[in-house]
Amino acid sequence: xxxxxxxxxxxxxxxxxxxxxxxxxxxxxxxxxxxxxxxxxxxxxxxxxxxxxxxxxxxxxxxxxxxxxxxxxxxxxxxxxxxxxxxxxxxxxxxxxxxxxxxxxxxxxxxxxxxxxxxxxxxxxxxxxxxxxxxxxxxxxxxxxxxxxxxxxxxxxxxxxxxxxxxxxxxxxxxxxxxxxxxxxxxxxxxxxxxxxxxxxxxxxxxxxxxxxxxxxxxxxxxxxxxxxxxxxxxxxxxxxxxxxxxxxxxxxxxxxxxxxxxxxxxxxxxxxxxxxxxxxxxxxxxxxxxxxxxxxxxxxxxxxxxxxxxxxxxxxxxxxxxxxxxxxxxxxxxxxxxxxxxxxxxxxxxxxxxxxxxxxxxxxxxxxxxxxxxxxxxxxxxxxxxxxxxxx
Amino acid sequence: xxxxxxxxxxxxxxxxxxxxxxxxxxxxxxxxxxxxxxxxxxxxxxxxxxxxxxxxxxxxxxxxxxxxxxxxxxxxxxxxxxxxxxxxxxxxxxxxxxxxxxxxxxxxxxxxxxxxxxxxxxxxxxxxxxxxxxxxxxxxxxxxxxxxxxxxxxxxxxxxxxxxxxxxxxxxxxxxxxxxxxxxxxxxxxxxxxxxxxxxxxxxxxxxxxxxxxxxxxxxxxxxxxxxxxxxxxxxxxxxxxxxxxxxxxxxxxxxxxxxxxxxxxxxxxxxxxxxxxxxxxxxxxxxxxxxxxxxxxxxxxxxxxxxxxxxxxxxxxxxxxxxxxxxxxxxxxxxxxxxxxxxxxxxxxxxxxxxxxxxxxxxxxxxxxxxxxxxxxxxxxxxxxxxxxxxx
Numbered sequence: 001x002x003x004x005x006x007x008x009x010x011x012x013x014x015x016x017x018x019x020x021x022x023x024x025x026x027x028x029x030x031x032x033x034x035x036x037x038x039x040x041x042x043x044x045x046x047x048x049x050x051x052x053x054x055x056x057x058x059x060x061x062x063x064x065x066x067x068x069x070x071x072x073x074x075x076x077x078x079x080x081x082x083x084x085x086x087x088x089x090x091x092x093x094x095x096x097x098x099x100x101x102x103x104x105x106x107x108x109x110x111x112x113x114x115x116x117x118x119x120x121x122x123x124x125x126x127x128x129x130x131x132x133x134x135x136x137x138x139x140x141x142x143x144x145x146x147x148x149x150x151x152x153x154x155x156x157x158x159x160x161x162x163x164x165x166x167x168x169x170x171x172x173x174x175x176x177x178x179x180x181x182x183x184x185x186x187x188x189x190x191x192x193x194x195x196x197x198x199x200x201x202x203x204x205x206x207x208x209x210x211x212x213x214x215x216x217x218x219x220x221x222x223x224x225x226x227x228x229x230x231x232x233x234x235x236x237x238x239x240x241x242x243x244x245x246x247x248x249x250x251x252x253x254x255x256x257x258x259x260x261x262x263x264x265x266x267x268x269x270x271x272x273x274x275x276x277x278x279x280x281x282x283x284x285x286x287x288x289x290x291x292x293x294x295x296x297x298x299x300x301x302x303x304x305x306x307x308x309x310x311x312x313x314x315x316x317x318x319x320x321x322x323x324x325x326x327x328x329x330x331x332x333x334x335x336x337x338x339x340x341x342x343x344x345x346x347x348x349x350x351x352x353x354x355x356x357x358x359x360x361x362x363x364x365x366x367x368x369x370x371x372x373x374x375x376x377x378x379x380x381x382x383x384x385x386x387x388x389x390x391x392x393x
Numbered sequence: 394x395x396x397x398x399x400x401x402x403x404x405x406x407x408x409x410x411x412x413x414x415x416x417x418x419x420x421x422x423x424x425x426x427x428x429x430x431x432x433x434x435x436x437x438x439x440x441x442x443x444x445x446x447x448x449x450x451x452x453x454x455x456x457x458x459x460x461x462x463x464x465x466x467x468x469x470x471x472x473x474x475x476x477x478x479x480x481x482x483x484x485x486x487x488x489x490x491x492x493x494x495x496x497x498x499x500x501x502x503x504x505x506x507x508x509x510x511x512x513x514x515x516x517x518x519x520x521x522x523x524x525x526x527x528x529x530x531x532x533x534x535x536x537x538x539x540x541x542x543x544x545x546x547x548x549x550x551x552x553x554x555x556x557x558x559x560x561x562x563x564x565x566x567x568x569x570x571x572x573x574x575x576x577x578x579x580x581x582x583x584x585x586x587x588x589x590x591x592x593x594x595x596x597x598x599x600x601x602x603x604x605x606x607x608x609x610x611x612x613x614x615x616x617x618x619x620x621x622x623x624x625x626x627x628x629x630x631x632x633x634x635x636x637x638x639x640x641x642x643x644x645x646x647x648x649x650x651x652x653x654x655x656x657x658x659x660x661x662x663x664x665x666x667x668x669x670x671x672x673x674x675x676x677x678x679x680x681x682x683x684x685x686x687x688x689x690x691x692x693x694x695x696x697x698x699x700x701x702x703x704x705x706x707x708x709x710x711x712x713x714x715x716x717x718x719x720x721x722x723x724x725x726x727x728x729x730x731x732x733x734x735x736x737x738x739x740x741x742x743x744x745x746x747x748x749x750x751x752x753x754x755x756x757x758x759x760x761x762x763x764x765x766x767x768x769x770x771x772x773x774x775x776x777x778x779x780x781x782x783x784x785x786x
Contacts, residue, residue, distance in 0.1 A: 309482035
C-alpha cells in the first residue's frame with residue numbers, strides 16, 4: 001500500500017477495529033464484563049468502516065468522489081472481502097490477502113490447515129516433519145518421570161518448570177502453535193511480524209530436526225528445543241521461554257477469542273498421518289463449553305456462512321483473493337477464480353499475506369507478479385468507478 | 394403470490410417482522426422501555442429472515458436446493474430489495490413492490506410525495522385538489538369561533554368535539570393523512586386494505602368536492618366532511634369519527650415510528666402550490682426532538698443511505714422494483730431500470746402495491762402486464778439458480 005499509494009494518487013487510511021488496540025468502546029472496562037462485548041462483531045466493525053469512509057468523503061476536500069479500495073490481510077482480508085460484499089456502494093473493490101473466508105463449519109475439510117503446516121516443514125529439510133511427528137511421543141515418554149519433567153524444562157529454558165500432566169498438555173499446545181506460527185511467517189527474508197526471525201525460518205528450524213530414525217528421545221527433544229528457540233530467541237535476548245505467552249498476544253488475542261466464540265467458528269482437526277500433530281477431532285461441543293466458561297457465550301456455528309455467503313458468493317464483484325502456498329490459512333481461502341471479477345491470485349512461495357509486505361530483494365517472482373496484478377485490478381476498478389456517473393445524493 | 398405459487402411449485406412463507414404482530418421479543422414489555430427496542434432494526438429483521446430460510450432449507454424435505462425469492466410491498470418491499478442486496482446467497486432475487494428505498498435524506502425531493510397525492514385528486518374530479526387546498530383556510534376561518542368549532546365537530550361527526558387550536562391542528566393532520574391514505578389505496582375495485590372502500594375511492598371522494606370557486610366556507614366543509622366519510626364510513630357502521638385513530642394503526646404504527654426515529658428517516662415537505670396542503674418545510678431538528686421525546690433516541694439521518702447504498706446500487710442484481718403511478722410512495726421508489734437485472738416496472742394506473750393483490754376483473758391492463766413480467770423474471774432467476782452447481786456446504 002505504501003509503495004503504490006503515490007502512483008495511484010491515493011490516501012491511505014488505517015482504521016482500527018473496535019475493541020482492538022486503542023479503540024475500546026468502554027475504555028479499560030471493555031473486556032471486564034461480557035455485556036460490554038456485545039458490540040464486538042465483524043458486522044459492527046464493517047459498519048464503522050462504512051461510516052468512517054462516508055465521513056472522510058464528506059469532510060476531506062476533494063475526496064467526495066474518490067473511489068475507495070479496501071485492503072487487508074488475514075482477518076483484515078476477510079473484512080475487506082466482506083466490506084465489498086456488504087457495502088459495494090462504499091468501496092469499489094477489495095484486496096483480501098490470505099483471507100480464510102471459507103474456514104467455517106462445513107466449507108473446507110478441518111484437517112487442511114495443519115496439512116499445509118506439515119508440508120511446509122516437510123519441504124524445508126530432511127525428516128523435519130517426521131521428527132516433529134515423533135516429538136509428541138518423545139515428550140510423553142520423557143515427561144512421565146519427575147526427573148524427565150525437570151530435564152525437559154531445563155532443556156527448553158522454560159521460565160516456569162513443567163510440574164504435571166496439565167503443564168505438559170500446555171507445553172505441547174504451545175509447541176504446536178509455534179510450528180503453526182512459523183508456517184504463517186515463513187518469509188524469504190529476515191522479518192519481524194510475529195517474532196524477529198531469520199530468512200526462511202522453517203529451513204533454519206529444520207536444520208535442528210534432520211535426525212534419521214535412530215535418534216533417542218532426549219536427542220530428538222534437544223533438537224526440538226533448538227528448533228523452538230529459532231522462533232523464540234532468534235535475537236538471543238530471551239532469558240527464558242514462557243509457554244503461557246504466545247507470539248500473537250500483541251494482535252489482540254482476547255478480542256479474537258471472543259469473536260471466535262461468537263461468529264468466527266473455525267473448525268480445525270489433525271490426524272497425525274496427513275499432518276505431523278497428535279490426532280484430534282474437531283469438537284464443537286467442547287469448543288462451545290470453553291466459550292461459555294470464558295465469556296458466557298455460545299458460538300453460532302452457522303452464522304458466518306449465512307451472513308457472508310459461504311461458498312455462494314458469485315453474485316459479488318471486484319474482489320481479489322490472494323493466498324500464499326506456504327500459508328496454512330490458504331486452506332480456508334479462495335484459491336480459484338469464481339468469476340471474472342472475483343479472482344484468486346496464488347503465490348506458491350508466499351506465507352501469510354506476503355504480498356502486503358514491503359517489496360524486498362529476496363521476494364520470489366510469484367509475489368512480485370501478484371503485486372503487479374493486484375495494482376492492475378486496482379486501476380481497473382478505479383477506471384470503472386470514474387466512468388460511472390456520480391449518483392446525486 | 395397465492396396465484397402463482399402453484400405453477401412455480403413454490404412454498405409461500407410469511408415471516409413476521411420482529412416487534413410487529415405477535416413477534417414481540419420481550420412480550421408485552423417490548424415497547425414499554427426503550428432499551429427493549431434496541432433490537433428493532435431492519436438489519437436485525439433481515440438477519441431473522443436469513444436464519445429462518447436456512448432453517449427451513451435444512452429441515453424441510455426437498456427444500457435444501459430450492460431457490461428462494463423475496464417478495465414484499467411497501468416497507469416489506471424495501472426489505473425484499475435489501476434482503477437480495479445483503480444476502481444474495483439466501484435469495485436468488487426479489488420483487489420490491491412500491492418500495493420507497495430512495496425516500497431518504499438527499500435522495501429525492503421532499504415534496505414529490507405530496508405532489509403525487511395531489512395529482513391523484515386533481516385527476517379524479519373537477520376542482521377536487523383546489524377545493525382541498527382551499528379547505529385548510531376554511532377550517533381556519535370557521536374554527537376561529539367557539540360556535541364554529543362546535544359546528545365543525547358536529548358536521549364531521551367527531552367522537553370528541555374540537556376544543557382549541559391544538560385540536561384543530563390535530564384535525565388538519567388527520568385530514569391530511571386521510572387524503573394520503575386514499576392516494577395509497579386508490580384501487581380500481583372495492584377493497585379493504587386500510588379501510589373498506591368503494592372502487593376508485595378518490596373519484597367518489599371528489600364527487601363531494603366539485604364546487605367552483607363561489608362556494609362558502611361552510612358549504613366547502615360540508616363537502617369535505619362527506620368526502621372524509623367516504624374513507625371512514627363507507628360501510629355506514631361508524632357512529633362517529635375519531636381523529637386520534639388513523640387507519641394505519643393496525644399496521645404496527647408504534648414500531649414503524651421507532652424505526653423512523655432511528656434508521657428510516659424519510660423527509661417530506663409541502664409548499665401549497667405544487668401540492669394541495671399547507672406549506673411545511675422538512676425540519677429534521679424538530680423531527681429529531683420529537684423522537685427524543687417519544688423514545689429517547691435521535692435519528693441517524695445518513696445511515697439508511699450508507700447501509701443500503703442509496704442511489705449507488707448498480708452492483709446488485711435480480712431485483713424488480715414495481716411502482717404504481719398513483720402511489721405517492723413511488724416518489725421514493727426506483728422508477729427506471731438501473732441495469733438489466735435491476736429493473737423497474739411501472740403501473741401507471743396502480744396505487745400502493747396493487748400488483749401484489751389478487752387479480753380482479755377490474756384490474757387495469759398495466760397491472761396484468763406487470764404481474765406477467767414479474768413472474769417471467771421469477772422463472773428466469775430460478776433457471777439461473779438451477780444452472781449453477783450447488784455449492785458444497
